[in-house]
Amino acid sequence: MDIDADAVDAALTTTRAVRRRLDLDRPVADDVLLDCIDIAEQAPTGGNLGSRRWIVIRDPAKKAALAEFYRHGAGRWMTSAAERLAGSGHPMERNMASSAHLVEHLAEVPAIVIPTILGRHDGSGRPGLFDSVIQAAWSFCIALRARGLGTAWVTAALADDQAVKELLGIPADVTEIVMFPVAYTIGTDFERAPRHPAREITYFDGFARTFESGPNDPVMLADGPGAVAEIDIDAPPAAIWPVITDINMNAAFSDEFQGAEWVDDGPRGDRGVGASFVGTNFNSNFGEFKVPSFVDAYDEHVAYGWRTSDMDNPGARWRFELEPRPGGTRLRYTMKLGPGPSGLTMAIESMPDKEARIIARRITSQLASMQRTVEGVKEIVAARLEQGS
Numbered sequence: 252m253d254i255d256a257d258a259v260d261a262a263l264t265t266t267r268a269v270r271r272r273l274d275l276d277r278p279v280a281d282d283v284l285l286d287c288i289d290i291a292e293q294a295p296t297g298g299n300l301g302s303r304r305w306i307v308i309r310d311p312a313k314k315a316a317l318a319e320f321y322r323h324g325a326g327r328w329m330t331s332a333a334e335r336l337a338g339s340g341h342p343m344e345r346n347m348a349s350s351a352h353l354v355e356h357l358a359e360v361p362a363i364v365i366p367t368i369l370g371r372h373d374g375s376g377r378p379g380l381f382d383s384v385i386q387a388a389w390s391f392c393i394a395l396r397a398r399g400l401g402t403a404w405v406t407a408a409l410a411d412d413q414a415v416k417e418l419l420g421i422p423a424d425v426t427e428i429v430m431f432p433v434a435y436t437i438g439t440d441f442e443r444a445p446r447h448p449a450r451e452i453t454y455f456d457g458f459a460r461t462f463e464s465g466p467n468d469p470v471m472l473a474d475g476p477g478a479v480a481e482i483d484i485d486a487p488p489a490a491i492w493p494v495i496t497d498i499n500m501n502a503a504f505s506d507e508f509q510g511a512e513w514v515d516d517g518p519r520g521d522r523g524v525g526a527s528f529v530g531t532n533f534n535s536n537f538g539e540f541k542v543p544s545f546v547d548a549y550d551e552h553v554a555y556g557w558r559t560s561d562m563d564n565p566g567a568r569w570r571f572e573l574e575p576r577p578g579g580t581r582l583r584y585t586m587k588l589g590p591g592p593s594g595l596t597m598a599i600e601s602m603p604d605k606e607a608r609i610i611a612r613r614i615t616s617q618l619a620s621m622q623r624t625v626e627g628v629k630e631i632v633a634a635r636l637e638q639g640s
């Protein structure tokens with residue numbers, strides 16, 4: 252059997268959270284929903300035990316009650332966030348406007364579908380019950396999309412487990428997973444969403460180890476090896492920005508880096524892209540050494556980066572990225588080695604047969620100090636917020 256990979260990929264990459272483009276006026280037949288559930292039931296299930304149970308809600312009073320739970324759960328917050336962010340250009344503005352729209356219109360959707368699973372999640376953090384239902388729920392979304400329907404993955408309406416159970420007569424030992432407002436979509440053109448590229452979030456042979464190509468076996472510098480440290484901080488990006496753009500901040504957390512001094516402003520006469528500083532480092536193999544560095548990313552409250560040794564042929568590329576998340580910010584700190592010369596390339600040149608081992612050791616030590624750095628940033632930000640500065 253030939254599978255049309257393009258069609259499958261198109262469905263997988265354009266199945267968006269649809270809220271404002273749900274057609275509230277066009278009826279959805281039960282048969283369509285049942286077909287999609289039959290397809291979803293083909294998803295893998297632990298022990299080959301079919302424990303998923305699906306509830307289709309058509310009753311206007313019950314839909315209205317679920318909409319009310321949603322409004323009480325996160326709906327009020329979503330509506331006020333949408334009002335606050337309207338016209339601000341904030342990365343969450345569109346999402347919040349769309350979420351607020353669904354809060355207002357949930358009761359009007361032709362059908363609400365709730366997949367459940369027999370049993371309660373054990374909360375152990377180990378693979379378990381949820382792993383036998385999430386993939387089926389997502390297959391259901393894809394099957395809808397293939398038929399011109401859409402939905403959104405809504406969980407906030409299920410926050411009051413007791414109320415939902417009472418409304419729908421769900422036994423205590425059954426878990427509701429997600430609530431799908433289902434309708435035909437208004438138009439069927441949906442786009443791919445911006446997401447982290449696979450290379451940035453795929454780790455090879457150990458957590459937080461990235462490669463720009465390959466990796467070859469054995470690993471080479473030409474593979475562009477790198478490392479990632481991340482932390483969630485309960486503060487807005489604006490509170491973190493001054494800390495990560497302080498070129499001396501890392502000195503407190505790095506084994507090697509002692510401090511830095513500005514050398515030149517960038518072409519715009521500021522410390523943005525093109526500005527340069529020189530860092531002083533110390534390590535037991537090389538003693539003290541100076542590393543010229545050049546700011547290569549300055550996107551206020553979003554990304555700050557620099558390259559070492561040479562802007563065009565850097566020894567390493569470093570970057571802080573700030574990603575807003577509910578209640579705070581995710582700080583992502585990345586480092587990519589090469590492609591240009593550095594202390595590392597000198598070490599490799601003197602022991603070419605040990606290239607893979609030299610890289611592995613370098614990454615391991617960098618990872619440790621990068622982790623200390625993001626933890627340190629979090630502490631500095633928390634302390635500043637506490638002092639009200």
Ligand SMILES: Cc1cc2nc3c(=O)[nH]c(=O)nc-3n(C[C@H](O)[C@H](O)[C@H](O)COP(=O)(O)O)c2cc1C
Pocket residue numbers: 266267268269270325346349350353403404405406407408444
């Ligand atoms: C675990 C989870 C919970 C979610 N809860 C809600 C929700 O309560 N309300 C809602 O409108 N969207 C909810 N969503 C949908 C996300 O907001 C949506 O997937 C995200 O904004 C990305 O949009 P996209 O799916 O179109 O790429 C949830 C998604 C997931 C995975």
